[in-house]
Amino acid sequence: MKKAGIVGLPNSGKSTFFNAITDQNVPAEEYPFCTIEPNNGVLTVVDERVNKLAQMEGSQKIIYPFIQIVDIAGLVKGASHGEGLGNQFLDHISKVDLILHVVRCFKIDDVSHPMGDVDPERDIEIVETELILKDLETIEKRMAKISKQAKSGDIDSRNELIFLQRLKEHLESGKLSVMFERNESESKIIDSLFLLTEKPVIYIANVDEWGIDRELNKKVERVAKNKGFSFLAINARLEYELRQMEKDEAKEFLEAYGFEKFIKERLFEEIKKSLRLICFLTATKNEARSWVVPENSSAYEAAGLIHTDIQKGFARAEVISFNELINFSCMKEAKEAGAIKAHGKDYLIKEGDVVHFLFHS
Numbered sequence: 001m002k003k004a005g006i007v008g009l010p011n012s013g014k015s016t017f018f019n020a021i022t023d024q025n026v027p028a029e030e031y032p033f034c035t036i037e038p039n040n041g042v043l044t045v046v047d048e049r050v051n052k053l054a055q056m057e058g059s060q061k062i063i064y065p066f067i068q069i070v071d072i073a074g075l076v077k078g079a080s081h082g083e084g085l086g087n088q089f090l091d092h093i094s095k096v097d098l099i100l101h102v103v104r105c106f107k108i109d110d111v112s113h114p115m116g117d118v119d120p121e122r123d124i125e126i127v128e129t130e131l132i133l134k135d136l137e138t139i140e141k142r143m144a145k146i147s148k149q150a151k152s153g154d155i156d157s158r159n160e161l162i163f164l165q166r167l168k169e170h171l172e173s174g175k176l177s178v179m180f181e182r183n184e185s186e187s188k189i190i191d192s193l194f195l196l197t198e199k200p201v202i203y204i205a206n207v208d209e210w211g212i213d214r215e216l217n218k219k220v221e222r223v224a225k226n227k228g229f230s231f232l233a234i235n236a237r238l239e240y241e242l243r244q245m246e247k248d249e250a251k252e253f254l255e256a257y258g259f260e261k262f263i264k265e266r267l268f269e270e271i272k273k274s275l276r277l278i279c280f281l282t283a284t285k286n287e288a289r290s291w292v293v294p295e296n297s298s299a300y301e302a303a304g305l306i307h308t309d310i311q312k313g314f315a316r317a318e319v320i321s322f323n324e325l326i327n328f329s330c331m332k333e334a335k336e337a338g339a340i341k342a343h344g345k346d347y348l349i350k351e352g353d354v355v356h357f358l359f360h361s
């Protein structure tokens, strides 16, 4: 299951954002991999296709797709040297697939800023510098480890050392590892280091009450563009307050503030794009469900997500796209019409596939 971590300087609105996008009251048994702690939650969105499937199949339960979210508090200037929560904070980041970097763009006097004033570009640099410093430490450790073999003439170690020196200089110039151009073998070396600045980032510009067109969030957008990352402008406090309202009323407020969709929906789509994820669907009398998997997942891999027994005993996957299925009244009718195709283990699951796995128990 994919996990996104919220980072940002103190008082940038991380907790408010976390509370605006996560459901703390979801039944824990549906999300067995999420440890239920105050800073852990799940981002779920309504997938209308699941509603429709449940209706067609008479499913008792509906489970929407979700991403695990963790609010990683405690980053301050100097974290990589142990300031604030220091390394503990950086450990948390190493466990996530994607970083949601909340950047303060709202100016109000009663919420202090740790640096004294609001300056999104500087704030981004402070956070990223800490991640870069941690990565430099990782690279230097690796260099120290292989330098003996390199000196004794081992060609691979010598080449790796030369490459790591280049990567180190890149990071020392303030750039993220993910922006470093590499060939296939260099890519393998980078992957083996598990660097923090290799992770994709979505910048979350937390704007003020004046709407989404102010200069400050434009600055965040420019930074995102330069780095090839995504960007979302939000108003965390507004979104949090809207969660306490009826959906229709909340939507009216949202539009009045210049936003078309709720942050949950926009964020879920952005995370899917950034991590190259797709959703496939399953439906039985018991439950209709939307599952999140990486693009190009095989039917075998998808089976493993549901249950190891289904994967172990995999026989075949019966598949129909949701858009085709809705031409029928239910799966049974689609099957009788020959519209459902049987596939083997290697079939690549597509967005919106409705899949029924058959397996030997």
Ligand code: GDP
Pocket: 008, 009, 010, 011, 012, 013, 014, 015, 016, 017, 106, 108, 111, 206, 207, 208, 209, 234, 235, 236, 237, 238
């Ligand atoms: P954290 O330290 O990054 O987790 O920040 P919090 O979420 O605790 O927010 C710090 C303060 O800023 C709280 O008083 C929030 O109500 C306020 N705040 C958060 N987001 C917004 C926002 O979008 N607009 C305004 N005006 N205030 C916000």
